[in-house]
Every structure is written in C-alpha cells, then in structure tokens.
Amino acid sequence: MRTRLVMAGLVLLLTPADPARSQAIEPVCPSPHDRTVAITFDDLPYTRAGDAGGQELAAVARATNEAILAGLAVRNVPAIGFVVERRVQALGEIGQTLLEPWNTGQFELGNHSANHPDSNTLDVDAFRREVIDGEATIRPMVEKAGRTLRFFRFPYNHLGDTDQRREAFERGTWRTRLSSRGIHHRYVGFDAAYERALARSDTAMVRRIEDAYIDYSRVEIAYYADLNRKVLGCEPPGILLLHANRINAATIDRILGLFRSTSYRFVSLEEAQAHPAYRQPPRFATKFGPMWGYRWARERDLKVDGSKEEEPPAWVTQYTDPDAPL
Numbered sequence: 001m002r003t004r005l006v007m008a009g010l011v012l013l014l015t016p017a018d019p020a021r022s023q024a025i026e027p028v029c030p031s032p033h034d035r036t037v038a039i040t041f042d043d044l045p046y047t048r049a050g051d052a053g054g055q056e057l058a059a060v061a062r063a064t065n066e067a068i069l070a071g072l073a074v075r076n077v078p079a080i081g082f083v084v085e086r087r088v089q090a091l092g093e094i095g096q097t098l099l100e101p102w103n104t105g106q107f108e109l110g111n112h113s114a115n116h117p118d119s120n121t122l123d124v125d126a127f128r129r130e131v132i133d134g135e136a137t138i139r140p141m142v143e144k145a146g147r148t149l150r151f152f153r154f155p156y157n158h159l160g161d162t163d164q165r166r167e168a169f170e171r172g173t174w175r176t177r178l179s180s181r182g183i184h185h186r187y188v189g190f191d192a193a194y195e196r197a198l199a200r201s202d203t204a205m206v207r208r209i210e211d212a213y214i215d216y217s218r219v220e221i222a223y224y225a226d227l228n229r230k231v232l233g234c235e236p237p238g239i240l241l242l243h244a245n246r247i248n249a250a251t252i253d254r255i256l257g258l259f260r261s262t263s264y265r266f267v268s269l270e271e272a273q274a275h276p277a278y279r280q281p282p283r284f285a286t287k288f289g290p291m292w293g294y295r296w297a298r299e300r301d302l303k304v305d306g307s308k309e310e311e312p313p314a315w316v317t318q319y320t321d322p323d324a325p326l
Ligand SMILES: [Zn+2]
Pocket: 042, 043, 112, 116, 155, 156
C-alpha cells in the first residue's frame, strides 16, 4: 500500500515548481567524488511491537536487535535508531533494555513520535504532543549518557501537506533540533511477505524473498545515485531507511555489502545531513512522503519520470494477498 502512495506522489511531482523559487537554490556538491551513506532504522525497538503479535514477540524483538547491531558492528558502521514510544511500552521492561545498545558508541537514538501518526491528519498542537511524548523513554536515556537528542524523523516522511503545517513543523521549537531529511531508499513490500513465509516455516520462500530483497535494494541504490546525479550534478550523502524487522536482521550484512562493494563510506546521519544539499528545509507541501531526489527535482523545476523506478517483484506483494493463488 505504501509503495502505491509513494508512486502516486511521484505523479504529482511532475508538476513544475515555481520558477522564481527554483532560481534561488545554490549548487550543493562541493566534493563530488566521495560516496557516503548514513544507515538509519525506523520503528524501534521492534517494528511489530504493539501490533497484533504472538507470545514470542519479546524474544523476536531481542533477536532482531541483536542481529542488526552485530551486523553493523562487524563492519564498523555507525547507525541511528528512531524510536516509537508506543512500541517501547508494548514490550514492557525489555522495551527500554533493547534501546540501550543504541545509546552507546557509534550508535544513536532518535525520536520517531509517540504513536507513529500521520501528520497530515493532525493539527499542529496534536502533532507537537506526539513529538514531546515520543521522547518519554529516550530523552532521559540520552541525557543520562551525556548525549543530546538530535534527530526527529517524521512518520511516513510526511513533512506537512499544507504550507501552514509544513512551516509550523519547520519552525517548531518543540521539535528535536534536526529533522531527519533526505531519505533516499526505503524498500517496502518485502516485510509482510517475509513474515508470512516465516509463519509458514517455508524456508525456501524465506530465502527467495531475502534474495529478491537484496536484488531490489541493489537496483534502488543505483537508481537513486543516478537520479541524484541527474538532479544535483553529483551524489550527496545517501540516507538509507531500514526498519527494525526480521528481514533486515537476516540480511543486514548483505545490505551493507551492497554499499561497500560500490565504494560507499559509511557516515553518521549528522555527517550526512551536514551536506549543503540537506540544509534547506522542504520548500513545498505534499501529502506524500517522496524520496529526496524527487523533492530536489521539483524544487529545481526538473521533470523526472518516476514511473521508471522499479517496483518490488509482483510475486512478493501477491504472496501476502489472501485472495491470490500461491
Ligand atoms: Zn516509521
């Protein structure tokens, strides 16, 4: 469903931007030869905590976090985990325990709201409460460790569907200092199929989905590198959004390997977002959550054919459709 929303957003983005606005944008690529990417995880501690779940939820959440963190550590990769407070509470005591390793060394905690609402549906005051309540567990943890809570990421990458909301969110002094911007990669559609294959103990399908996920990730990494080069003239730091779920726990080393094998250096989100390409706030309102390459294109009045972006294989999405033949 989310893939369709994103694709629908791309159609809208073909509308030319206001030329007066696009002329004011500065060139943004001082160092075009250094390929970097920041690795980010959403929906910590575990993406299904607080949803319908089985008795194994705490054990699965623990195993997922351990596998992701071990995969990052073995390649010495920094990462930030964005937390949904509701999912912390749903796990009981273990919820905060699972976050502790994310608050040490080259790992970092960020705020992803209290209940993961769609900001398009809330007024500014209600959204402000979501941001503040989203800090309930993580702010004391971060401050006790002598750190600063630096990043907030908008659920669904929805940064304001009207100018009034977009500007109020951007101005909000109640928001953590930095919004996480610039998401380039988000591979939806595989998680539900993966969970279904696991629930059926269908090992062959589990492996097939993992392989398809890696193949699709490889295509998407190349697609956004190419899109960003076309739009900006070079590649600004990439920002990868992964979810704290079992398919990423199983494939984290292969995902990182895709970047390493194409000469990317791993950097923190702070370093990535220090790049000039990310300094400017979003310049237009949209009810969708487009990847940043499409935003940059629209801001520069460049037409991009988003229909050329590959979708996940149809058999993956059909596998989760109860009406489809398997
Ligand atoms: Zn999320």
